Amino acid sequence: MLKIQDYRPESFIDFTQADNVVAYQAALKKVRTELVGKHYPLIIDGVRVDTAEKLESINPCDTSEIVGSTAKATVDDAQKALDGAWKAFESWKKWTPDARARILLKASALLKARRLEACALMSIEVGKNYAEADVEVAEAIDFLEYYARSAMKYSGFGAAETTWYAGEENGLMFMPIGVGVSISPWNFPCAIYLGMLAAPIVAGNCVIAKPAEDSGLIAGFVTDIMLEAGLPAGVLQFLPGVGEEVGEYLTTHAKTRFITFTGSRGVGLHINEVAAKVQPGQKWIKKVILELGGKDGMIVDETADIETAVTAAVQGAFGFNGQKCSAMSRLIVVDSVYDEVVNQFVERAGKLKVGTGEDNANVTAVVNEESFEKIGKYIGIGKGEAKLLLGGETPGEHGGKQGYYVQPTIFGDVPADARIAQEEIFGPVISVIRARDWQDALDIANSTEYGLTGGVCSRDRARLEQARNEFEAGNLYFNRKITGAIVGVQPFGGYNMSGTDSKAGGPDYLANFMQLKTVTERW
Numbered sequence: 001m002l003k004i005q006d007y008r009p010e011s012f013i014d015f016t017q018a019d020n021v022v023a024y025q026a027a028l029k030k031v032r033t034e035l036v037g038k039h040y041p042l043i044i045d046g047v048r049v050d051t052a053e054k055l056e057s058i059n060p061c062d063t064s065e066i067v068g069s070t071a072k073a074t075v076d077d078a079q080k081a082l083d084g085a086w087k088a089f090e091s092w093k094k095w096t097p098d099a100r101a102r103i104l105l106k107a108s109a110l111l112k113a114r115r116l117e118a119c120a121l122m123s124i125e126v127g128k129n130y131a132e133a134d135v136e137v138a139e140a141i142d143f144l145e146y147y148a149r150s151a152m153k154y155s156g157f158g159a160a161e162t163t164w165y166a167g168e169e170n171g172l173m174f175m176p177i178g179v180g181v182s183i184s185p186w187n188f189p190c191a192i193y194l195g196m197l198a199a200p201i202v203a204g205n206c207v208i209a210k211p212a213e214d215s216g217l218i219a220g221f222v223t224d225i226m227l228e229a230g231l232p233a234g235v236l237q238f239l240p241g242v243g244e245e246v247g248e249y250l251t252t253h254a255k256t257r258f259i260t261f262t263g264s265r266g267v268g269l270h271i272n273e274v275a276a277k278v279q280p281g282q283k284w285i286k287k288v289i290l291e292l293g294g295k296d297g298m299i300v301d302e303t304a305d306i307e308t309a310v311t312a313a314v315q316g317a318f319g320f321n322g323q324k325c326s327a328m329s330r331l332i333v334v335d336s337v338y339d340e341v342v343n344q345f346v347e348r349a350g351k352l353k354v355g356t357g358e359d360n361a362n363v364t365a366v367v368n369e370e371s372f373e374k375i376g377k378y379i380g381i382g383k384g385e386a387k388l389l390l391g392g393e394t395p396g397e398h399g400g401k402q403g404y405y406v407q408p409t410i411f412g413d414v415p416a417d418a419r420i421a422q423e424e425i426f427g428p429v430i431s432v433i434r435a436r437d438w439q440d441a442l443d444i445a446n447s448t449e450y451g452l453t454g455g456v457c458s459r460d461r462a463r464l465e466q467a468r469n470e471f472e473a474g475n476l477y478f479n480r481k482i483t484g485a486i487v488g489v490q491p492f493g494g495y496n497m498s499g500t501d502s503k504a505g506g507p508d509y510l511a512n513f514m515q516l517k518t519v520t521e522r523w
């Protein structure tokens with residue numbers, strides 16, 4: 001059993017302090033010297049393997065810059081990774097939970113020591129500003145620390161309660177399940193990537209990690225940390241590649257035991273479907289854990305503190321340019337305070353500074369051309385569906401640099417069933433919806449197929465209690481922003497089409513990657 005202090009989330013760096021800003025800028029310089037331009041090969045069975053083709057990361061805030069590259073795995077590489085991982089599983093599954101957990105704790109210490117480098121790399125690779133990058137690296141550290149401790153809970157024959165029965169010993173054992181693939185998105189390329197591989201690994205499984213195409217460098221960076229921390233060869237196979245090629249190959253493969261996926265609803269549902277089909281030679285029903293998109297709404301009623309509500313709306317809507325599954329993309333305001341709330345929201349959002357992640361702007365460029373085009377298309381749709389209150393342009397340029405820049409955009413008086421109020425846009429585009437009253441607001445909040453995050457700004461106790469039970473969201477927040485779940489504090493995962501509600505960073509998350517065996521011995 002580990003002898004360590006109780007879990008406590010990392011605190012965030014205060015960038016109102018000048019010396020912290022100076023330290024961040026020094027990290028940016030260091031990263032520009034040491035990591036920009038770097039190439040990360042695949043890692044199969046602990047060996048670095050390069051490929052003929054590569055995947056390049058482009059700086060979204062300055063598209064003339066190639067930040068670096070990774071290898072691009074083929075299906076042959078995926079097959080080798082799968083075979084090697086099963087070999088590694090034979091010994092890894094026998095490691096004790098505390099021995100496995102020590103590797104996560106060591107990785108956490110290594111990541112803490114390189115915290116600002118990881119942040120700076122994300123500022124350049126995906127355009128995160130300082131606070132957004134820092135919150136993410138803190139979350140990655142938290143995942144390592146939290147899952148290391150969680151692993152203890154599943155240790156030994158008596159890990160779960162069973163009832164005593166005369167003449168027998170009965171007990172439950174939690175067992176690892178095998179080799180799985182972890183497929184992650186670009187928007188939390190450090191924390192979600194790392195959390196989604198660390199959890200199954202500490203539970204005794206082996207993982208093939210397939211990062212998103214746009215964020216291979218930060219994935220390579222943290223993969224190296226996991227290996228430096230002492231993971232045996234083959235336990236973690238690093239397999240950057242194209243989702244539709246290697247991702248598809250692995251999710252449909254007979255030897256894949258589990259799939260943990262975080263990404264868009266379309267891809268997630270596709271994986272759910274193909275993974276359900278039993279392949280020749282397949283011996284199990286694949287476990288599929290899906291965490292998908294959202295169309296997250298926050299209600300403001302007539303009893304709310306308007307200043308609190310507007311601050312929550314601006315933070316929830318525009319943090320990392322709205323590129324969070326948790327982002328507030330619908331602001332639902334009760335008619336009697338609609339004008340007051342919306343005027344203040346538009347005024348505050350209009351003051352946000354647009355620029356690069358490296359310059360610590362409030363709103364930076366969106367991640368890639370596909371997102372840029374998609375967001376532009378939705379802004380066009382919005383202009384036909386509602387009243388444009390702010391922004392509405394996609395300049396594609398800022399300060400003389402070409403990049404995927406989209407103005408913070410707000411539409412008002414959006415019908416609740418409009419496309420911009422129902423479909424995930426994943427950018428800085430907000431629909432404000434007018435509700436007749438509180439009940440109408442709650443009905444509107446629940447009127448999408450998603451159910452990830454949600455919020456209510458109100459001082460009415462009865463309404464908060466009603467929302468507690470009736471608001472369809474996996475993560476519900478009152479009188480604050482609806483983003484920024486903290487590991488262990490706000491376990492994270494969505495309802496309905498937002499996912500399987502696996503609750504990353506929650507007390508039972510590791511159980512997703514285990515099977516239970518009941519053993520009875522009669523005396």
Ligand SMILES: NC(=O)c1ccc[n+]([C@@H]2O[C@H](COP(=O)([O-])OP(=O)(O)OC[C@H]3O[C@@H](n4cnc5c(N)ncnc54)[C@H](O)[C@@H]3O)[C@@H](O)[C@H]2O)c1
Pocket residue numbers: 183184185186187188192210211212213241242243244245246247248251262263264265267268270271291292293294324325326424426452493494498499
């Ligand atoms: N619920 C959550 O916890 C959560 C967290 C972060 C992001 N998201 C969601 O993720 C989306 C943004 O991320 P994205 O653009 O990277 O999503 P995406 O679905 O386009 O890609 C996610 C991953 O899936 C891979 N992929 C694509 N096609 C595949 C296939 N056929 N088979 C296997 N893998 C395949 C991609 O290469 C990538 O690694 C948004 O919808 C956002 O809401 C959800």
Ligand SMILES: N[C@@H](CCC=O)C(=O)O
Pocket residue numbers: 187188323324325326482483484485486492
């Ligand atoms: N866990 C993050 C969102 C992850 C999705 O993009 C939050 O709570 O804001």
